[in-house]
Amino acid sequence: MAFTDERIKHEIESFNQGVVERNPAEYEFHQAVREFTESVMPFAMENEKYADGHVLQRMTEPDRIVIFRVCWENDEGHICCNRAWRVQFNNAIGPYKGGLRFHPGVTQSVLKFLGFEQVYKNALTGLPMGGAKGGSNFDPKGKSDREVMRFCQSLMTELSRHIGEDTDIPAGDIGVVELFPEIFIQPFELLSGLLDAVVGHLLH
The missing domain is CATH 3.40.50.10860 (Leucine Dehydrogenase, chain A, domain 1)
Structure with missing residues (x-):
């Protein structure tokens, strides 16, 4: 399923905002996650198993x-x-x-x-x-x-x-x-x- 650039941008911004809210004032970590999300979000959105499994959320939260x-x-x-x-x-x-x-x-x-x-x-x-x-x-x-x-x-x-x-x-x-x-x-x-x-x- 193809997504528009606008939809992808919205998903990236929404995801990153959640990271900031869960990790307040951790600016170095925010930057690392932001770069990661921009790279992998389009792929994750096109593969339902990753979206359904909340893979990005799990990958950006320490054990x-x-x-x-x-x-x-x-x-x-x-x-x-x-x-x-x-x-x-x-x-x-x-x-x-x-x-x-x-x-x-x-x-x-x-x-x-x-x-x-x-x-x-x-x-x-x-x-x-x-x-x-x-x-x-x-x-x-x-x-x-x-x-x-x-x-x-x-x-x-x-x-x-x-x-x-x-x-x-x-x-x-x-x-x-x-x-x-x-x-x-x-x-x-x-x-x-x-x-x-x-x-x-x-x-x-």
């Missing part, structure tokens, strides 16, 4: 988002707290896989945007991998190795409950790659024994 605080002790003995997230976006074709990013500009919107894109990047490899992204607004710059280690130990204590080689496979990203393997892998191995679930430069 789950884990939000937690990370408290750690700095070298002066003061307790500091950061926020961390793991956005497990979609595991339809395999375990979640995606990096961890440490940067003061990290927000839930940024990680949803990155996790959403990661789904399709991983799918294009042809390997059975889903998409995820995680991180924290922790800034490793200017921190001592001991401070970063204490932060990572605290973060991995919580995150280890939600990941594993058959469920969710983290990797390095901005602010994390340079921490492999001594600072990031080490506390993870000690805490959970799930070393195989973490991939990065150490494994290559």
Whole structure:
């Protein structure tokens, strides 16, 4: 069934408005979904099974988002707290896989945007991998190795409950790659024994 350009435009705008209403003030995520919708909406409209199954709605809603605080002790003995997230976006074709990013500009919107894109990047490899992204607004710059280690130990204590080689496979990203393997892998191995679930430069 052919649809007019006007009808397609209306459906795109209506869908994107729903995304904005469900995800207020998440501008980075809105942009990613908008670009995606403009590309796939005509195809979805022409195939009733995708429309009837609400496939676009399912593809633009994360499976789950884990939000937690990370408290750690700095070298002066003061307790500091950061926020961390793991956005497990979609595991339809395999375990979640995606990096961890440490940067003061990290927000839930940024990680949803990155996790959403990661789904399709991983799918294009042809390997059975889903998409995820995680991180924290922790800034490793200017921190001592001991401070970063204490932060990572605290973060991995919580995150280890939600990941594993058959469920969710983290990797390095901005602010994390340079921490492999001594600072990031080490506390993870000690805490959970799930070393195989973490991939990065150490494994290559």
